[in-house]
Amino acid sequence: MPSTTAIKVEHISKSYGSFRAVDDLTFEVYSGEIFAMLGPNGAGKSTTIRMILDILKPDTGTIEILGGRINDATKNRIGYLPEERGLYRSVPVADVMTYLGTLKGLSRVEARKRSLAYLERFDLAAYAKKKVSELSKGMQQKVQLAVTLLHDPDLIIIDEPFSGLDPVNTLLIEEVIKEFRAKGGAIVMSTHQMYQVEYLADRLVMINKGAQALYGRVGEVRARFALPAVIVEGEGDFASIPGVERIETEDGGHGMLLYLQKGVEPDHVLAQMAQRPDIALSRFQLAVPRLTDIFIEVVEQGRNGA
Amino acid sequence: MAHTLTVFFYELKRNFRRPGFLFTTFGIPVLLFLGTMLIGDIASQNTSMNSTDPEAVQEFANQFDPTVSPNVGLVDLSGVFADITIPDTWQRFSTQDEANTAIDAGTIDLYYLIAEDYLETGDVITAVPEFQMNALGDDALASIARQYFARDVDPEIALRIVNPAFYTEENLSLTATVDGMVNEDASFLIVYAFALTLMVTLFMTNGYLMQTLIEEKETRLVEILVSMVRPLHLLTGKILALGILGLTQIVVWVGGMILLVNFAGGQQAQAIGQAMGVLGSLANLQLPIDMLPILFIYFVLAYLMFAGFYSVISAISNSMREGPQYAVVFMLPALAPFYFLSLFATTPDAPLVVFLSVFPLTSPISMTARLVVSEVPFWQIALSVGLLVLTVVFAIWLAARVFRAGVLLAGNVPKLKDIPKLIRG
Incomplete structure (x- = not known):
């Protein structure tokens, strides 16, 4: 079980005129976890993040950050990387990093030292004295993430952290995020990259039309949407296995999708196969859908008013 | 407070280094x-003809020996110029027809x-065959x-006929030991100078402020900033820093003007003063220290x-x-007193003048103008300053409120009905 609660959002709502951007939303984020915030465009993710950061006030509900209501001291323990982000373009990279570090409570000397260390780590040391405008989009992205982490926060909120990055830099940022989690930091990551959520995130909340659509551990959420089927690869007559109702080809894969009869457990099917010498099994897997499919299904359900 | 200071020093440094600021x-x-x-x-070369220096007189006299204009004809029907030496390139004609033929x-x-x-x-x-600029x-x-x-006049007298006087202005109040009063004309000049300086400073400094705020909106850095710093602290730091830079600019400019007039002594200073119009007079003014x-x-x-x-x-x-x-909405009222400055001199207690001198958007120029040219009841000064202070507090509070929500409006211009919502956050 995670140790402490980094964010506790309880029944918050926010409206803009007649438009309800966030509707009775509740969730918690724990320290030492990567928490994914998912949802289609305009679902209310950014509004929720802005309320967490005290940029906007909720109409109703309460938010606790790092054990209490947000204040100046709490803000110094948070790192924020918004989706639309930028830096002063005509200022040297290390200078703007130092400035933002001092705003987070670091001394100028310490902020400078840490800035240079991060630039070194992100392979940007040569650009320390160059103007921000001379950096590519991907380089600026890394500088912005460095600024988010510079003051060694307890919680970071990062919106689309991988956009504009090549595979090598994506890997680098993933490492940094995992490191932060390993040190006990809480990460709220808003993204549309579902495959990254699947292997990076511990838990997720999916927001649709301002309300909570899915919430829980990533594996549990996926299992909730699992089909009554298993995916297998190998040789043999799988249709003859007791409990198998029908067989389909795996969508986008090399396996076969064995739909099970009602009440039949996958363990039982696996045991049957193991006892059959005419069946050679190279893969056996629960038919758990990808998050992308779940995302689309939930959004479609929302559109259809289901 | 710590955030305000951090923002203040950073903005001071950043904007001071801007090439645009340094150049301006x-x-x-x-x-x-x-x-x-x-x-x-x-x-000073031009005014040398005013001098009685023999060389200058000779230079002036040399003008009577023209060596100008190529290929000019002269048809002198009056006979006045019959004995006058004309340049080599000139030709005399006795009739207009001869000249036309030429x-x-x-x-x-x-x-x-x-x-x-x-x-x-x-x-x-x-008479020219076609339009010629040089014939004008x-x-x-x-x-x-x-x-x-x-031809029969002494060159020195001829010089005085052409340029009868060479004026040098001297303000006796600057050297008087008992009279510390400033005359009304001088006072009004000070008011005018103050009003202009105020306006220039407001336009320029707040222009810089607007530039830095909009830059942060355009780059979306502002969202990171307001997640760290309260909008009020952020704005206060910026406003103070750019205010200092604006004042620096004015001090450099005014100081430069004073230095310029004082640096160039004697006749050249007078020439500069004349060339620069009011500047020469400003250098000769006595500042009302008590004001x-x-x-x-x-x-x-x-x-x-x-x-x-x-x-x-x-x-x-x-x-x-x-x-x-959008800034015109605030700048037009601020400039309004300029249209009524003459009223301040003639009827400084007129209801319109009193209103302008207590209404916050117009009072900075109006009240200072009145104070210079007439006595103003203390309650009016107190009311004017009090309302101005309240407006300052309101303006900065409003700015912080709207700024907080305004950062989220990238790409959208709020409608009038949205303003109360923005203020509520």
């Missing part, structure tokens, strides 16, 4: 200095037809005429008030194109 603050005065010195030099043949470019009654009427016709001047014939009229504190108070309060309003505008603007357009 130091480059323009240096260019003006060099340009004015050049003007002064040229002007023009047709291309031997002359133009001719002057001196009327028979020239001495009574001064009538001269300049009358210097060539004027030289001939001067040569005629001054400086109240001028300073109004200066600071006016800056803060407009800085607040400019911040509101920046929060709802998406580009540097939009911002200045």
